[in-house]
Amino acid sequence: MEDGALIQRIKSGDMDSLERLIRKYYGDVCAYCCRKLRRPDDAEDVTQEVFLHFCRHFESYVQRGKVKTYLYTIAHNLCVNAMRVKKPLPLEDVKMENFTRQSGMEKRWETTDSVQAALNRLPEEQREVILLRFYQDLKLKEIAQVMSSGLSVTKYRLSQGLKTLSRLLSREDWL
Amino acid sequence: MKINERKIRETLTSFSVPAYDPDALRQTIRLAKKAYSERLLAKRIGCWEFIAMQVRFIGRGVWLAQAALLLACLYLLEGFHAEKADMQSVFLLLSSIAPLIAFVGFPEILKSYSHNMEEIEACTRFSMRKLMGARMLILGLADLFSLTLILTVSAAGNAAFILRMILYLFVPFNLTCCLCMTVLEHFRGRYAGYACEVICVGCTVLFLRLSLLKKYYEAAATGTWMLFFCLSGVYLTIETVRVFRSFSRTCFSDETLSAKWK
Numbered sequence: 164m165e166d167g168a169l170i171q172r173i174k175s176g177d178m179d180s181l182e183r184l185i186r187k188y189y190g191d192v193c194a195y196c197c198r199k200l201r202r203p204d205d206a207e208d209v210t211q212e213v214f215l216h217f218c219r220h221f222e223s224y225v226q227r228g229k230v231k232t233y234l235y236t237i238a239h240n241l242c243v244n245a246m247r248v249k250k251p252l253p254l255e256d257v258k259m260e261n262f263t264r265q266s267g268m269e270k271r272w273e274t275t276d277s278v279q280a281a282l283n284r285l286p287e288e289q290r291e292v293i294l295l296r297f298y299q300d301l302k303l304k305e306i307a308q309v310m311s312s313g314l315s316v317t318k319y320r321l322s323q324g325l326k327t328l329s330r331l332l333s334r335e336d337w338l
Numbered sequence: 339m340k341i342n343e344r345k346i347r348e349t350l351t352s353f354s355v356p357a358y359d360p361d362a363l364r365q366t367i368r369l370a371k372k373a374y375s376e377r378l379l380a381k382r383i384g385c386w387e388f389i390a391m392q393v394r395f396i397g398r399g400v401w402l403a404q405a406a407l408l409l410a411c412l413y414l415l416e417g418f419h420a421e422k423a424d425m426q427s428v429f430l431l432l433s434s435i436a437p438l439i440a441f442v443g444f445p446e447i448l449k450s451y452s453h454n455m456e457e458i459e460a461c462t463r464f465s466m467r468k469l470m471g472a473r474m475l476i477l478g479l480a481d482l483f484s485l486t487l488i489l490t491v492s493a494a495g496n497a498a499f500i501l502r503m504i505l506y507l508f509v510p511f512n513l514t515c516c517l518c519m520t521v522l523e524h525f526r527g528r529y530a531g532y533a534c535e536v537i538c539v540g541c542t543v544l545f546l547r548l549s550l551l552k553k554y555y556e557a558a559a560t561g562t563w564m565l566f567f568c569l570s571g572v573y574l575t576i577e578t579v580r581v582f583r584s585f586s587r588t589c590f591s592d593e594t595l596s597a598k599w600k
Contacts, residue, residue, distance in 0.1 A: 173374075181374060182367050189363050197355040206355075207362040214366050278353040297350045328346055338588040 164228040173221065178195040185214050186218030188231060190298060192238050198282075198294050199242045213237045215326055232305045235295065239309050292317060368466065388464070392472040396446060400477075408484045411435045412491055419495035428492055429506045433545040436511035439484050441538030443477035444518050447533040467585040485511060493521075505563040512570035514541040519577035523584055571574045 192213055197206035202322070216237050226232065253288035273314070282290055295306045307317040383391075404432060412430065417427055445452065447470065450459050459466055489507055495498045518534040 178371050178374070181370060183368055185367050186363070189366065190358060193358045194355045198353070201358050207359060209368065209592075210358075211362065212367045215373045218370045221374065221376055221377060278350055282353070293350075297347050298353075314339045325346060332346070332349060 167226060170230065170298075171224045172224050181218070184230065186232055189214070191231070192234055192303075195235060195294065195299055196238055196242055198244060198298060199239075199291070205245060209238065209241050210215065212241050216241070228308060230307050232301070235299065235301065235309045236311075239291070277332065281328055284331060285324055285327055288312075289320045289327065293324045293328065296321060341433070347349045367448055381527060389472050389476065390469070392469070394545055395478055396473070397449075397474060400442055400446045401480075404439070404480060404484060405434065407438055407442060408487065411488050415488070415491050420421045425496065425502075428495070429502065429548070430550070432488065432492060432506045433510045433548070434542050435488065436485065436507050437514040437538050437541035437545065439481050439512045440511060440518065441535060441542070443513045444534035445531040446477060446537065448526075448534065449494060449567065451526055452528055452531040465585075467582065468584045471582050481511070482573055502563075505567055508568045509570060510541060512567065512574050514538055516573050516577060517541070519574065519581050523577065557559065590591055 166184070169184050171228075173184065193206055193210040196209045197203050198210065200206050203331075213262060217234065225284075248250065254266045282293065285293065291310060292306055294302045295309060296303070301309065303315060303317050303321065307314045310317065345429050372590050413432055418431070449455075450466070450469070451571060459469060485507055489500075489503055492507075514537065517537045521537065540570065
């Protein structure tokens with residue numbers, strides 16, 4: 164079902180549609196929070212808070228863009244708040260087994276390690292643009308919306324981020 | 339897409355995140371549903387939105403009775419104008435119709451009491467005071483609209499007597515409302531509505547009788563009716579405020595359970 168139809172149903176008090184919407188976006192929002200906060204437990208808490216915020220302020224929600232973009236905007240703001248309270252874990256403290264449970268291949272472990280290290284070395288805004296562009300598949304316009312910044316600034320941050328990332332990963336011979 | 343960007347994208351895919359906990363998803367769904375339901379209850383409502391909502395709860399019969407009364411009065415007034423009847427007939431009609439306009443509204447204000455619903459209404463979303471205040475405001479405005487329309491049509495036939503028309507229309511109406519409000523303040527219960535109806539019918543009969551006696555109507559020229567008009571206006575205002583306040587006095591401490599206005 165289209166998001167627009169789901170929103171209309173939720174507005175009329177259909178709880179099943181609300182559940183469907185949460186199920187549809189929970190995974191994506193949780194993955195985004197997890198990459199941003201680098202703590203899976205905190206990511207789940209923030210994801211929960213994203214959907215609760217969405218429900219509590221549903222009255223003020225006007226569907227102009229995609230629901231997904233709106234959810235990422237809430238997630239972005241809540242993650243920023245969470246990071247103010249609790250600094251993200253340094254890479255060496257992150258238990259890598261959590262992040263590579265699926266593969267188990269040594270090579271992949273190393274890759275993940277390098278990618279994470281490279282991402283962590285990026286300035287926060289550039290890192291954010293890359294996360295939203297490559298992991299969440301958002302368009303530049305949508306990223307600008309989520310980050311409350313201009314389109315040209317977002318393009319600039321992406322190109323700078325890619326350059327830095329490319330340089331960092333080249334050093335590790337991954338590109 | 340540039341080669342470099344594609345390579346970066348491929349490399350970035352290796353940074354996977356753990357699968358989310360299905361229990362966390364279930365908990366989120368449960369809490370979100372709860373938050374959504376609570377939002378409906380905690381939703382703040384504007385004063386006019388509340389009044390518009392209450393208009394829908396006024397019985398259809400009240401509007402129909404009010405409209406029928408108004409149309410009948412306008413029809414009779416038109417007949418008087420066409421026949422060029424004397425002004426006493428017009429005054430007679432105005433004086434007798436005014437208490438009937440009040441007669442239509444008062445039982446509706448008291449419907450919570452006449453149906454023994456005051457206990458339920460006092461503990462629901464809006465306080466009894468807000469509810470009764472809204473009903474009084476809506477029906478009062480409807481009455482005022484009817485009276486103004488009747489006065490306009492009457493004055494259109496003979497504008498020379500407009501001041502006397504105002505007096506003959508509003509003094510009976512004000513006096514009837516004063517008596518009903520006094521009853522409302524002191525006796526509130528299942529039979530208060532009936533008491534108001536009896537008062538309205540009594541006032542109609544009284545003013546019907548008075549209007550037949552020419553000397554009482556002549557008193558208007560001496561200013562007695564003007565005095566009545568002012569006194570009844572002041573008393574009605576005071577009594578309306580007292581009745582409005584008394585609703586919270588009789589129904590718990592008020593406001594605690596009710597939704598706040600913006």
